[in-house]
Structures are given as structure tokens and as C-alpha cells.
Amino acid sequence: MLEVIQLTKHFTQGLLTKKTTYAVQDVSFQVPPGKTLGIMGTSGSGKSTVARLIAGLIRPTAGQIVYQGTALTNLSATQRQPFRRKLQMVFQHPGLALDPRQTIADALLEPLYVHKLIHSQRQGLNKLESLLHITQLSPDVLQKYPWQISGGQAQRIVIARALGLEPEVLIADEPTAMLDISVQAQILTLLKTIQQQTGLSLILISHDPDVIKACADHMISMMNGKVAASGVPSKILTQSDSLFSLRQAMLTQRKGEI
Numbered sequence: 001m002l003e004v005i006q007l008t009k010h011f012t013q014g015l016l017t018k019k020t021t022y023a024v025q026d027v028s029f030q031v032p033p034g035k036t037l038g039i040m041g042t043s044g045s046g047k048s049t050v051a052r053l054i055a056g057l058i059r060p061t062a063g064q065i066v067y068q069g070t071a072l073t074n075l076s077a078t079q080r081q082p083f084r085r086k087l088q089m090v091f092q093h094p095g096l097a098l099d100p101r102q103t104i105a106d107a108l109l110e111p112l113y114v115h116k117l118i119h120s121q122r123q124g125l126n127k128l129e130s131l132l133h134i135t136q137l138s139p140d141v142l143q144k145y146p147w148q149i150s151g152g153q154a155q156r157i158v159i160a161r162a163l164g165l166e167p168e169v170l171i172a173d174e175p176t177a178m179l180d181i182s183v184q185a186q187i188l189t190l191l192k193t194i195q196q197q198t199g200l201s202l203i204l205i206s207h208d209p210d211v212i213k214a215c216a217d218h219m220i221s222m223m224n225g226k227v228a229a230s231g232v233p234s235k236i237l238t239q240s241d242s243l244f245s246l247r248q249a250m251l252t253q254r255k256g257e258i
């Protein structure tokens with residue numbers, strides 16, 4: 001379905017100093033249809049950059065993104081357009097993703113018109129109904145503005161808006177990081193349910209091992225832009241946990257020596 005091969009992104013900043021950040025280096029993984037790939041890593045390890053590269057928001061320095069046999073990286077912006085809809089992204093801050101001047105109904109309808117998926121008001125209403133149903137939202141949110149709804153509702157709306165475009169891959173970048181614990185679990189359960197209903201592939205980014213363990217079929221962990229480990233979460237996470245305790249033990253020992 002989706003294959004990422006040696007994906008690399010360097011950012012160069014500063015006109016005089018030309019400081020280069022090696023945000024993503026040689027990252028490779030596959031996401032099979034209907035499965036969830038977890039990406040774990042500390043802040044600054046390159047997770048969001050991988051997400052933005054796959055969603056086509058930025059171009060890679062090197063490497064390839066192959067979607068259903070098509071190498072996306074070689075395509076021009078126009079050639080890439082039809083694929084954009086198939087790879088949708090949900091961000092960490094649902095509040096920022098919604099325009100405060102737009103009602104929820106308009107926020108949901110706009111991308112559908114842009115991508116010409118609806119052609120009449122009736123089609124629009126039908127689509128809204130099914131999107132609210134799948135994200136378990138009540139119809140009274142439609143007339144509200146983003147600042148009148150809760151964080152959990154906003155994240156459901158953002159998910160609904162992405163799903164409206166009928167993507168085959170949904171990239172969720174820390175989708176629950178800004179939410180209360182109880183709401184976090186609801187959103188993750190919702191994503192899982194949607195995946196079961198639609199056969200969607202998910203890329204779930206989180207710094208939380210428990211989230212990855214609960215949701216991902218396969219995972220990579222990132223460190224300084226590189227893949228540090230890759231495999232089944234239950235195995236990787238025990239491995240990295242033991243690596244962590246090994247390091248702690250070494251630090252304690254060194255302190256003893258001093």
C-alpha cells in the first residue's frame with residue numbers, strides 16, 4: 001500500500017550561517033492495507049517531518065514514497081494532486097486546524113467542494129450525516145464555531161473532515177496529545193473502529209509507548225531523524241525499556257566510581 005524508502009529531509013536555515021538540521025535521515029518502512037504503523041520518538045526526533053513528507057506538504061531531500069506502486073516523489077505538483085486526497089493528515093492541535101470564522105458544517109463541506117466530491121446541497125447533507133455518524137458526533141455541532149466545542153469534539157471534526165475525502169491512509173500526528181486522558185482513549189478507540197469499518201491504513205505518531213502498544217501492528221522508533229528500532233511493538237518496547245534500564249544502571253555505576 002504505502003512504502004517509504006530511505007526518506008531524508010534536511011532543513012537549511014539562516015541566510016549567513018546556513019545551519020542545516022538533519023530532520024529525517026534514511027527512514028524506511030511499509031504500511032500494509034488496513035494496518036497501523038506506529039511512529040514513536042522523543043520531541044525533535046523527526047516524526048512530524050516524516051508525516052508532512054508523506055502528506056506531500058514538504059518535499060524530501062532524498063528518498064522515495066511509493067503509494068500503490070506509484071513513486072510520489074518524482075511527480076510534479078499537478079501530477080501529485082489526485083494522490084493528495086488519498087493520504088490525509090490529522091494534526092496535534094485540532095483547535096488550530098479549524099478556522100474560527102467557519103461553522104463546523106462549512107469546515108466539513110469546504111474540502112468536499114474543493115475536491116469536487118459533492119455537487120449539490122443534498123449530496124452535501126448526506127455526506128455530513130454519514131461523517132457525523134462515523135465520528136459519533138451529534139448533528140447540533142454543525143451550526144457551532146470551533147471555539148464553542150470541546151477539544152475532543154474538535155479532534156472528531158478534524159478526523160471527520162479528513163475522512164470525508166475518502167483517504168486510504170490517515171496520518172495522525174500525536175492526535176491525542178492535547179486532550180484529557182479520558183478523551184484520548186475515546187479518540188484512539190474511534191480511530192480503531194473507523195479502521196475496522198473502512199479498511200483504512202493508519203500511521204499513528206505518538207511519544208507514548210502505551211498508545212503505540214495499544215494501537216499499532218508494527219512500529220518504528222525514531223532518534224535524531226533515524227530509525228532506531230523497527231518491529232512489533234510488544235517486542236520493541238520491552239527491548240527499549242530494557243535498553244533504558246541498562247543505561248540507567250551504567251549511569252548509576254559511573255556515579256559510584258566518581
Ligand SMILES: Nc1ncnc2c1ncn2[C@@H]1O[C@H](COP(=O)(O)OP(=O)(O)O)[C@@H](O)[C@H]1O
Nearest residue numbers: 011013021023042043044045046047048049050
Ligand atoms: N521547517 C523547518 N525548518 C527547520 N527545521 C525544522 C523544520 N521543521 C522541523 N525542523 C527540525 O527538524 C527536527 C525534527 O522535527 P520534527 O519532525 O518536528 O520532530 P518531532 O515531530 O519528532 O518532534 C527538529 O530539530 C526541528 O527543529
Ligand SMILES: [Mg+2]
Nearest residue numbers: 047048049173
Ligand atoms: Mg511532532
